[in-house]
Amino acid sequence: MPIISLPDGKTLNFQKEVTGLEIADKISKSLLKQALIMSVDGQLKDLYFSIDKDCSVKIFTSKDPEGLEVIRHDTAHIMAMAVQELYPGTQVTIGPVIKNGFYYDFARKETFTEDDLKKIEKRMSEIIDKDVKTRREVWERDKAISHFKKIGEKYKAEIIKSIPESEELSIYHHGDTWHDLCRGPHLVSSGKIGKAFKLTKVSGAYWRGDSNNEMLQRIYGTGWANQKDLEDHLNRIEEAEKRDHRKLGKEMDLFHFREESPGSVFWHEKGWTLFQKLIDYMRMKQNIAGYKEINTPEVLDRSLWEKSGHLEKFGENMYTTTTPDEKIFAVKPMNCPGCIEVFNQGLKSYKDLPLKMSEFGKVHRYEPSGALHGLLRVRAFTQDDAHIFCTEDQITQECLIVTNLILEIYKDLGFENVILKYSDRPELRVGDDDVWDKAESALLEAVKATKLEYSINKGEGAFYGPKIEFVLRDAIGRDWQCGTLQVDFNLPGRLGASYVDRDGVKKVPVMLHRALFGSLERFIGILIENYAGKFPFWISPSQTMVIPISEEFNDYAIKVCEKIKNSGMSSSVDLKNNNLNYKIREHSLAKIPILLICGKKEVDSKSVTIRRLDSNKQENMKLDSFLKSFSALNKVS
RNA sequence: GCUCCUAUAGUUAAAUGGUAUAACGUGUCCAUGGUAAGGAUAAAUUUCAAGUUCGAUUCUUGAUGGGAGCACCA
Numbered sequence: 001m002p003i004i005s006l007p008d009g010k011t012l013n014f015q016k017e018v019t020g021l022e023i024a025d026k027i028s029k030s031l032l033k034q035a036l037i038m039s040v041d042g043q044l045k046d047l048y049f050s051i052d053k054d055c056s057v058k059i060f061t062s063k064d065p066e067g068l069e070v071i072r073h074d075t076a077h078i079m080a081m082a083v084q085e086l087y088p089g090t091q092v093t094i095g096p097v098i099k100n101g102f103y104y105d106f107a108r109k110e111t112f113t114e115d116d117l118k119k120i121e122k123r124m125s126e127i128i129d130k131d132v133k134t135r136r137e138v139w140e141r142d143k144a145i146s147h148f149k150k151i152g153e154k155y156k157a158e159i160i161k162s163i164p165e166s167e168e169l170s171i172y173h174h175g176d177t178w179h180d181l182c183r184g185p186h187l188v189s190s191g192k193i194g195k196a197f198k199l200t201k202v203s204g205a206y207w208r209g210d211s212n213n214e215m216l217q218r219i220y221g222t223g224w225a226n227q228k229d230l231e232d233h234l235n236r237i238e239e240a241e242k243r244d245h246r247k248l249g250k251e252m253d254l255f256h257f258r259e260e261s262p263g264s265v266f267w268h269e270k271g272w273t274l275f276q277k278l279i280d281y282m283r284m285k286q287n288i289a290g291y292k293e294i295n296t297p298e299v300l301d302r303s304l305w306e307k308s309g310h311l312e313k314f315g316e317n318m319y320t321t322t323t324p325d326e327k328i329f330a331v332k333p334m335n336c337p338g339c340i341e342v343f344n345q346g347l348k349s350y351k352d353l354p355l356k357m358s359e360f361g362k363v364h365r366y367e368p369s370g371a372l373h374g375l376l377r378v379r380a381f382t383q384d385d386a387h388i389f390c391t392e393d394q395i396t397q398e399c400l401i402v403t404n405l406i407l408e409i410y411k412d413l414g415f416e417n418v419i420l421k422y423s424d425r426p427e428l429r430v431g432d433d434d435v436w437d438k439a440e441s442a443l444l445e446a447v448k449a450t451k452l453e454y455s456i457n458k459g460e461g462a463f464y465g466p467k468i469e470f471v472l473r474d475a476i477g478r479d480w481q482c483g484t485l486q487v488d489f490n491l492p493g494r495l496g497a498s499y500v501d502r503d504g505v506k507k508v509p510v511m512l513h514r515a516l517f518g519s520l521e522r523f524i525g526i527l528i529e530n531y532a533g534k535f536p537f538w539i540s541p542s543q544t545m546v547i548p549i550s551e552e553f554n555d556y557a558i559k560v561c562e563k564i565k566n567s568g569m570s571s572s573v574d575l576k577n578n579n580l581n582y583k584i585r586e587h588s589l590a591k592i593p594i595l596l597i598c599g600k601k602e603v604d605s606k607s608v609t610i611r612r613l614d615s616n617k618q619e620n621m622k623l624d625s626f627l628k629s630f631s632a633l634n635k636v637s
Numbered sequence: 638g639c640u641c642c643u644a645u646a647g648u649u650a651a652a653u654g655g656u657a658u659a660a661c662g663u664g665u666c667c668a669u670g671g672u673a674a675g676g677a678u679a680a681a682u683u684u685c686a687a688g689u690u691c692g693a694u695u696c697u698u699g700a701u702g703g704g705a706g707c708a709c710c711a
Contacts, residue, residue, distance in 0.1 A: 103706095111641060203706030204640025211708040215640050218706070246703095250648080259684080259702050317710090368638050368709060369702095377710070469711085481711070518711040550669045577669085585673035599671060611672065618672065 005056040020047035024059050034061040037070045046185040062225035069097050072223040074187045075197045076102035081178040082123035093155040101222035105205055112217055117199040131191030132175030139169050156181050196230040197223040245528035246374040252533055263372045263379030273541035282384050289405055291358040296338025302328045308337045309430045313463040317365045335361035339387045340495040348499040354390035354398050361385050375525030382520040388512040399446030402514050406470055406483050409516055412636045417473035419453045423460035431490040439487040440466045464490040474530040486513040533591045537633050545587045546573040549599035557598045567627045569634050
């Protein structure tokens with residue numbers, strides 16, 4: 001006689017075993033129609049799961065995340081079913097729910113084409129229209145393994161072998177012809193899925209995510225509760241495409257890439273201006289924070305990289321170069337060894353610590369070709385790097401100071417939403433475990449002290465120490481990993497760094513590695529996408545454009561432009577033979593924040609009429625007051 | 638690096654087994670203008686290498702670059 005408690009506190013009494021469907025029916029007809037899945041004492045179950053004892057039940061619809069997830073999961077199953085119907089001999093592997101949708105990995109000799117996706121979509125639609133019923137069975141391990149082997153599904157058989165003995169093996173049947181090994185739960189029938197899904201792309205993916213394994217074909221889909229949500233999602237993708245920094249970089253004449261040097265940026269004047277502005281800004285902030293800026297060579301003898309451990313642990317990513325007399329040098333992939341060499345000049349005392357040395361160092365890393373992606377992943381980039389030499393006692397405090405600096409800088413650039421990722425020791429590493437213990441606990445303590453949200457990534461630290469990464473959220477809700485802070489008990493010792501402590505004994509300092517933007521190149525890519533190319537006035541690479549209404553006012557326009565430049569802002573004057581409308585359109589599309597129009601009225605009153613980007617309001621002001629108020633805007637407070 | 642897709646004026650695209658078309662941009666000329674495209678005209682293009690073919694920009698193979706993922710990662 002189960003008594004079912006509902007989320008609103010009410011209870012329902014039943015005379016005998018009861019299913020989720022019956023409970024929903026008892027609550028209301030409309031809930032029965034909308035019900036997708038339920039939780040029984042917090043555990044998600046199929047709606048036809050039979051309940052025989054008292055428990056609390058919650059029924060989910062497409063409005064709940066749980067409901068949406070099961071819709072996506074079922075869509076993945078129906079997709080696999082459609083694929084196997086259309087392409088016999090295709091093996092199924094795994095098909096999980098992911099953000100915004102799902103995918104399923106298949107093993108098949110022939111490749112899936114875009115046309116195939118359309119055919120699969122159509123077949124899925126037909127299966128959904130047929131509203132085939134779902135049925136769950138529990139199988140014996142051995143039966144399951146031999147069954148899947150027999151029908152040629154060797155991947156499924158392998159999956160079963162890796163499932164712990166203690167777990168129940170459930171098989172879901174969709175209709176009479178198709179079944180899949182799955183943990184579930186699933187919808188009652190295929191009709192519940194609805195039609196708000198779309199297969200989006202097909203690509204390769206390694207079996208079990210391991211690049212040593214064979215490659216499968218992965219079909220991605222997006223799935224939603226209703227048509228509107230699907231459209232909204234597709235619109236969001238379109239919006240993101242409009243902001244693509246590779247597209248905007250070309251349109252706005254910021255940079256380009258070319259075959260001769262894949263993954264290295266050719267900065268154009270405007271892009272380079274942006275780059276330099278960020279460096280100027282960082283320099284100012286770091287000066288205040290007590291950093292000493294240095295610069296070290298880009299090409300260094302291989303012996304240094306052997307000593308530091310880079311050649312051994314990072315060698316696959318390093319460029320080396322041989323001189324005419326057969327000496328081998330490496331192009332630096334990181335700035336740290338060079339920085340330690342600077343630290344090593346002259347005797348250091350404990351009184352010098354913490355010693356903060358910054359470097360805008362250009363590093364080269366031979367990244368796999370498939371990883372390259374515009375400015376976001378390049379082979380040559382400039383780090384806003386710094387190394388802080390300190391004692392063990394100072395680590396936590398220094399980490400906190402760094403974190404605050406990072407947050408302040410992100411905020412100035414328009415990013416207020418920051419989370420942390422903490423990564424501990426990787427498999428491939430230098431240094432003893434007790435040293436790692438110390439480094440990890442000191443850094444984790446600092447992470448906790450920031451009171452920011454953080455996640456832990458096991459085994460993803462640098463080869464010389466644990467790290468935290470700073471992830472910021474942009475204007476359209478995407479997360480970007482930028483800054484990093486790493487605690488290093490290893491490299492200073494390897495490269496012979498030391499300081500004289502209070503007791504007169506030489507000791508090895510701890511080194512903190514930190515970068516705030518991470519890579520200037522990457523950060524600029526993120527900035528472009530965040531602002532859709534419409535930069536805040538102070539970092540905009542072309543801040544103002546002066547437009548005379550006709551040739552008659554060229555002299556005045558030139559004078560205005562000169563005055564703006566003399567006040568430290570950038571300005572150009574458009575003397576071309578086009579009409580005003582044309583010029584306004586052209587420079588608005590070029591995303592110049594301020595246009596200054598000069599005609600008779602302005603000449604007579606020594607004023608300018610300004611037009612701000614994305615506004616058609618005309619603001620007339622005296623030239624002097626323009627210069628004054630906009631110079632103030634030209635720096636962050 | 639792996640799988641799939643892809644490569645045409647400066648840019649975005651179109652077309653074809655007989656060397657290519659449009660728009661924007663650029664140059665020149667006319668129009669001298671008040672807040673998102675005034676008019677005319679000219680110049681400019683098939684990634685590279687092999688193969689098939691009488692003939693390849695088009696078909697095939699390879700290389701290189703680019704794209705979507707995977708793996709790797711700032």
